[in-house]
Amino acid sequence: MQLQSRHLIDLEGLTEGEITLILDTASSFKEVLERPIPKVPTLRGKTIVNLFFEPSTRTRISFELAEKRLSADSVNFTSASSSVLKGETLKDTARNIEAMKIDMVVIRHAAAGAPLFLSQCLSSVIINAGDGAHAHPTQALLDLLTLRERFGFLSGLKVAIVGDIEHSRVARSNIHGLAVMGAKVGVCGPATLMPREVERLGVTVYPRIEDALAEADAVNVLRIQLERQKKGLFPTVREYRNLFGITRRRLDEAKRDVVIMHPGPMNRGIEIDSDVADGSHSVILQQVTNGVAVRMSVLYLLAGARTKLEGVEQE
């Protein structure tokens, strides 16, 4: 069993077996992370570049730790201190970095499609760490791992995704991943932040948060990007909290063992209240821990990947 694709661009097209392989491998890596020396020599000699064209704390540190735990050499790139400011294109930046002999590229970019584009013009393995509103596959995988650990299964699980669905790559990747694993997904948020025809992804739309919460085994609370409010997509932050915020009172009406997730960074007191985020239903910090294991799993499974052509040459 191995992954069919040499890259991880999004979760569309991954089979149930492939996602299960990634999650099983990640579970094994969690044992490595518990060791007194949480490091294995597996990716010794592999060089990985983390290309971050957008700010990120969690994802970047998580990838960097995963790389170091596997003994890969990693190089970090942030656009703020690079030639991008001098007008260099993405393709030129990436090809120049590749000319320095690297094996894998982890990319975060504000433009949807940037990782796919790189996979077409570079020969390195590309891993998407978030591109525009398109996909954030490793976030969805760590959410799946967290849910599977909590419930023991994913098939038939009811998951509500709440917030700005329209602009959320986390929501899109979660919807695809959960659907493949047989979970039932509901989405809830202001109509202005709901993609048109979102039902075609196989989800149920709940206009009212109470209805979304009533059935859910788990709730994935998305970050409200405050700049959306300035664009007039919802009237006030306070109104958003009143209509869609996950509060202690709303949680009391939900299932007793409902699980609360958040991809971070949180706006406490807007989409999620502090006592919910820090309460017993929250698995937000487990998600962060699982993030490192999932990224180790993805790096491990893709590190040996070769193009068919190269495979033939090696015979």
Next chain:
Amino acid sequence: MKIKAELMDEEAVSRTMLRLAHEILEKNHGTEKLAIVGIRNRGDCLARRIIRSIQEIDKKNVPFGELDITLYRDDFQKLNEQPVLQETNIPFDVTDLRIVLVDDVLYTGRTIRSAMDALMDLGRPALIQLAVLIDRGHRELPIKADYVGKNIPTSSSEQVQVLLREMDGVDRVNLVQV
């Protein structure tokens, strides 16, 4: 794949494992600071059997661990298909223990090299010994087993197939032609 000869049957396997348990107890003067660690897959089944035998002989419980060496392989860059990673489960601190590694077949010695590296990452054992059911020769590293079930001279075009009840429903060792 063609079976050339049956090397051990069910009775031979169980007698051999019992002898290995006795030898381990003899060489280590009992079970003091002793722990048995099996290398996945099949080494862990054999390690469990040794622990059961030790229990029957000495009425003592010996800590059991299982080791997956995938992450320590030296041929990782050369494989075309990624080996499936399984969990390492060693629920005790290996530091200052006398660890007996258990595997089914000793061949090039590379698996044992990986297993020793993996163990050293978990702590500093007092010593590491090696027990194998079959030693088929062809070492590529300076590694030697402390306890050997059976020495079998083989050619490199042959393979030793170990079948165990826990995984294959039957205990048998076959010499097969690839």
